[in-house]
Amino acid sequence: MNKILEVKNTEKSYKENKAIHNLSFDVYEGEILGLLGPNGAGKSTMISILSTLLKSDAGEINVFGYSLMSHTNHVKSQLGIVPQEIAIYEDISAYRNVAFFASLYGLQKSELKRRVHDALKFVGLDDKENELPKTFSGGMKRRLNIACAIAHHPKLLILDEPTVGIDPQSRNHILSSLKQLKEMGTTIIYTTHYMEEVEEIADRIVIMDKGRKIAEGTLHELLERYKDTLIYRLYIQGLTLDIENQLRMIQGVENIERLEDSLTITISKKEDIFHKIILLIIQENCHITKMEMEEGNLEMVFLELTGKKLRD
Amino acid sequence: MMKGFYTLFKQALCQLLTPATLTIFLIFPSVLTFLMGFLFDGLYNTTLVSSYDFYGVTMIVFIAMMGATVPANIFLEKHLKSGNTRIFYSPVSRVSIYMAKILACFVVMSLCISINMILFQVTSFVNLGGSRISYVILLMGAFVLFLILLSTALCVTIHSEELTNVIISNSMSVLGLLSGIFFPIASLGDFFEMIAQFSPMKWTVDCLFQIIYDGRSEYYWWIIFGLVVLSLLLLMIVHRNYRPDDYI
Numbered sequence: 261m262n263k264i265l266e267v268k269n270t271e272k273s274y275k276e277n278k279a280i281h282n283l284s285f286d287v288y289e290g291e292i293l294g295l296l297g298p299n300g301a302g303k304s305t306m307i308s309i310l311s312t313l314l315k316s317d318a319g320e321i322n323v324f325g326y327s328l329m330s331h332t333n334h335v336k337s338q339l340g341i342v343p344q345e346i347a348i349y350e351d352i353s354a355y356r357n358v359a360f361f362a363s364l365y366g367l368q369k370s371e372l373k374r375r376v377h378d379a380l381k382f383v384g385l386d387d388k389e390n391e392l393p394k395t396f397s398g399g400m401k402r403r404l405n406i407a408c409a410i411a412h413h414p415k416l417l418i419l420d421e422p423t424v425g426i427d428p429q430s431r432n433h434i435l436s437s438l439k440q441l442k443e444m445g446t447t448i449i450y451t452t453h454y455m456e457e458v459e460e461i462a463d464r465i466v467i468m469d470k471g472r473k474i475a476e477g478t479l480h481e482l483l484e485r486y487k488d489t490l491i492y493r494l495y496i497q498g499l500t501l502d503i504e505n506q507l508r509m510i511q512g513v514e515n516i517e518r519l520e521d522s523l524t525i526t527i528s529k530k531e532d533i534f535h536k537i538i539l540l541i542i543q544e545n546c547h548i549t550k551m552e553m554e555e556g557n558l559e560m561v562f563l564e565l566t567g568k569k570l571r572d
Numbered sequence: 573m574m575k576g577f578y579t580l581f582k583q584a585l586c587q588l589l590t591p592a593t594l595t596i597f598l599i600f601p602s603v604l605t606f607l608m609g610f611l612f613d614g615l616y617n618t619t620l621v622s623s624y625d626f627y628g629v630t631m632i633v634f635i636a637m638m639g640a641t642v643p644a645n646i647f648l649e650k651h652l653k654s655g656n657t658r659i660f661y662s663p664v665s666r667v668s669i670y671m672a673k674i675l676a677c678f679v680v681m682s683l684c685i686s687i688n689m690i691l692f693q694v695t696s697f698v699n700l701g702g703s704r705i706s707y708v709i710l711l712m713g714a715f716v717l718f719l720i721l722l723s724t725a726l727c728v729t730i731h732s733e734e735l736t737n738v739i740i741s742n743s744m745s746v747l748g749l750l751s752g753i754f755f756p757i758a759s760l761g762d763f764f765e766m767i768a769q770f771s772p773m774k775w776t777v778d779c780l781f782q783i784i785y786d787g788r789s790e791y792y793w794w795i796i797f798g799l800v801v802l803s804l805l806l807l808m809i810v811h812r813n814y815r816p817d818d819y820i
Contacts, residue, residue: 311661313816333663341661349655352586357655363579364662408658 261288264416264447265310270319272305272471279305280316281471287416287449292442294462295451296558298568302471303451304344307420310449311341323416337365340414344421346405348393354380354404355389358411365412379411382440384433399430406434410441417441418449423457435461455558467562474565485564486556488529489514495522495550496541503544510536526560576664577672584676587646597639597684602691604631605698608754621699621785628698629780630753632685636712637744637773640719641737643677647724648733660816670814674724674807682716701784707792708783714799715776721806728813747773772799 265287272280280302287293295303308314310321312332321328323335341347348357358376367375380386383403393401402422409417419438423431438448438461452458458465459479467475467482475482496503499521507523508516512531517524527533541548563569608631609624616623646652647670659669686709692698693705700708727736750757750764751773757765768774775795782789789795 313657313660333665336661337663339661341658343657345654345657347654347658347661350651360579360583361658361662364576364659364664366575368575409661 261290263287264289264324265449266320266322267306267310268320268322270306270309270321271317272302272309272314273317279471280309283319283468283471283473285466285473285476287447288464289447290442290445291463292438292448292450292461294458294465295449295468296453296455296458296465296562297451297468298453298562300470301453301468303453303468304420305471306468307341307343307418307449307451310418311339311343312336337412338415340409340412340417342406342409342417342419342422344424346401348401348404348408350394351392353390353392354385354396354407357393357404358407361408362411367412375411375413379407382410382437383407397427397430399426399433402426402430403434406437410446414446416447416449420451421453422450423452423454431457455562459558465558467558467565469562469566475561479558482558482561483556486560489556489560490527490529490534491554491556491560492525492527492534492537493522493550493552493554494525494537494541494548497521497547497549498544499523499546500544503541503546506540506544507537510540513537576662577668580659580664580668580672581676584646584673585680587652588642588676588680593642593680594684597635597681598687601632601635601685601688602697604635605692624697625699628692628700629784630751630777632688632712633715633751633773633777633780634748634753636681636685636716636719637748638741639681639716640723640740640744642681643674643720643723644727644733644736644740646673646677647727648731648736650733666814666816667811670724670728670810674720674810677720677724678717681720682713685712685716699784701787704783704787708780711776711779711783711792711796714796714803715772718772718799718803718806721803721810725806725809725813728810728815747771750774751777753777772802 263286267286268284270280270283271278283302283306285293295306297303305314309316310328312328324338326335328335349360352360355376358379359372362372362375362379377386377389380389383406385400385403385407388396388400393404396404406419406422422434435457438450442448450458450462462479464478465476465482466473504516504518504523507513507525510533512528512533513525514528515526525537538548559569605624605628608627609622612623612627616626647656689700689705689709689712693700693702723736723740726739727733730736748754750768751771752768757768757774775791775798779789779792779795783792
């Protein structure tokens with residue numbers, strides 16, 4: 261696959277605060293790269309650098325084989341940016357918003373009209389094209405934000421947390437739209453702190469924390485470590501510290517986390533011990549009110565690598 | 573590049589041509605001139621210079637000065653800031669972005685002020701020099717350009733539209749007083765009269781009256797030159813300080 265973005269040894273500081281440390285990653289043509297990390301990981305700073313709002317302090321970034329620093333406008337003409345802060349004019353219609361920004365990429369007349377209509381239709385706002393964004397819901401504004409970024413058919417689309425604060429229906433619409441764009445040949449960089457989104461759409465994932473890359477790979481590669489692991493979440497009435505300690509002693513139990521009346525128990529698939537856990541709980545006269553089971557996920561990967569949760 | 577500049581210029585014009593802006597620049601000069609002229613009618617010799625003649629000039633200068641808050645709004649006002657951010661993502665140069673806004677401000681403000689002056693002269697509401705009105709309009713054009721660039725330079729240097737507006741509106745009010753816009757500065761005493769000599773606003777007002785009533789001013793071209801040079805210096809400040817990260 262062609263490499264269309266190379267980020268090499270990029271650094272960025274804000275006064276004494278280092279936002280990006282020696283960050284390197286590549287993006288290949290036609291893929292969706294998920295940039296996953298908690299708030300403050302440096303994802304938005306990296307997006308601001310790629311979109312040329314910020315200049316990096318060090319490092320090299322090549323897009324489509326051109327240096328971002330020395331061929332800025334050439335690179336920009338093939339980028340589409342969906343920033344976390346909604347970047348539209350609220351006092352002009354949805355149509356005029358998309359048309360204005362698309363015209364800055366050289367689109368004119370009938371082609372401009374067609375692309376604007378297509379972009380609004382793609383995001384599901386074709387019936388709202390003459391309405392003002394200030395009357396839109398948050399989800400609709402985010403969709404318009406995307407329409408403004410795709411009307412000029414960018415080769416590389418970069419989205420910075422595009423689903424923050426919106427309803428599930430709009431969120432699902434955005435995610436399915438991105439899959440469609442990928443099928444149409446657009447390469448996508450998608451930043452988020454929601455692992456479910458990355459698990460759903462990303463071909464490869466870069467996990468960031470405190471400005472550094474801490475892991476990179478496909479979902480399968482990242483979860484390789486957890487392929488033999490099962491996680492049970494048990495909500496137990498009458499749970500005590502003594503019971504928790506006894507459960508920890510069972511061979512095959514890899515980790516237990518307690519949150520009020522629930523236990524999250526990580527066990528190896530190789531050890532057939534779940535019945536021992538249930539038996540112990542029953543013997544201690546406790547009552548299981550709810551039980552959930554899941555397999556390895558990115559939250560576990562992040563926890564193992566950083567010692568903290570992806571989302572506090 | 574030119575297509576991008578033209579698109580940005582048209583957009584900036586649309587953002588400026590609001591009812592509020594047009595009211596300030598097209599309606600207020602007449603309203604203020606009439607009001608001040610009426611209130612102070614008795615203080616002026618009506619055969620040579622009426623109160624309307626005096627305030628017709630000074631109120632237009634005052635409106636231009638207070639209108640210096642407009643550039644800050646078009647650069648960094650909250651409801652425009654988010655859309656302005658997206659412009660930086662597009663393949664247009666930084667120079668095109670700020671020049672388009674500056675030019676749009678200049679076109680709107682100078683056109684509105686010129687329309688007012690021509691109407692004043694044609695209707696004989698205010699004496700603006702008769703056949704010499706073109707000199708008056710040219711000087712006001714240079715003055716407006718200076719004010720726009722002053723406001724823009726301040727705005728992109730301190731990175732805040734609200735603070736820029738506070739500084740501009742307060743300082744223009746003080747400079748307006750010191751320029752003799754509301755009443756002769758000599759009535760405030762020698763000290764203030766001396767301070768006022770350093771104000772480009774005072775130079776402009778004095779020069780306007782010289783053109784209108786003396787038919788000439790030996791400092792006319794020097795004042796225009798000075799305003800243009802100051803404007804170019806301010807433009808250099810804008811070029812240096814206008815940064816995309818103001819929008820983050």
